[in-house]
Ligand code: SF4
């Protein structure tokens with residue numbers, strides 16, 4: 001009956017108007033507290049809460065919802081920088097990730113010694129077809145060298161996917177510090193395990209040397 005007279009419509013509009021007014025009132029309250037309601041993590045968190053009044057949408061693309069640490073999108077390759085400032089790939093081009101990848105969207109070109117023709121444990125090239133990648137994370141899980149990890153960056157749209165969406169080694173490579181910044185817990189756990197393994201190896205070596213002396 002209400003709808004027959006347009007009362008439902010008016011009720012809906014009044015709710016919209018209330019949200020509209022509350023947005024400005026809430027903005028003023030935040031300003032009075034000397035805080036920023038937009039473009040800050042605190043502001044996004046407050047708008048996500050069930051107590052939010054006024055606007056609760058995220059102002060994308062100026063604002064982005066933070067993603068959880070275990071969020072995964074396209075894989076990336078980790079490189080470290082040595083004492084001479086040279087970039088060193090962690091990847092040894094062992095090919096395990098390419099083997100386990102369910103849709104087979106990874107392919108690797110191995111480096112070989114130009115004099116002997118023997119393989120060198122580093123990739124000359126590394127490609128991932130990101131249109132085929134299904135973000136399963138198996139490559140990262142199976143890599144024995146912690147060389148490939150899942151990225152948080154989900155904004156990879158392009159105008160020409162045929163040309164742009166085969167990511168090469170250069171496009172895929174990121175420094176270790178980037179990995180530490182997006183996955184701090186994983187990074188800390190892996191570094192602790194690495195340090196422990198190295199200490200055990202050093203202790204074993206020392207014990208062997210002691211025996212031979
Ligand atoms: S990323 Fe890891 S699993 Fe893949 S080839 Fe390199 S070292 Fe092997």
Ligand code: SF4
Pocket residue numbers: 075100101102103104105106128132133134135136137138139140
């Ligand atoms: S995330 Fe899954 S589909 Fe994508 S490259 Fe890794 S194994 Fe393949």
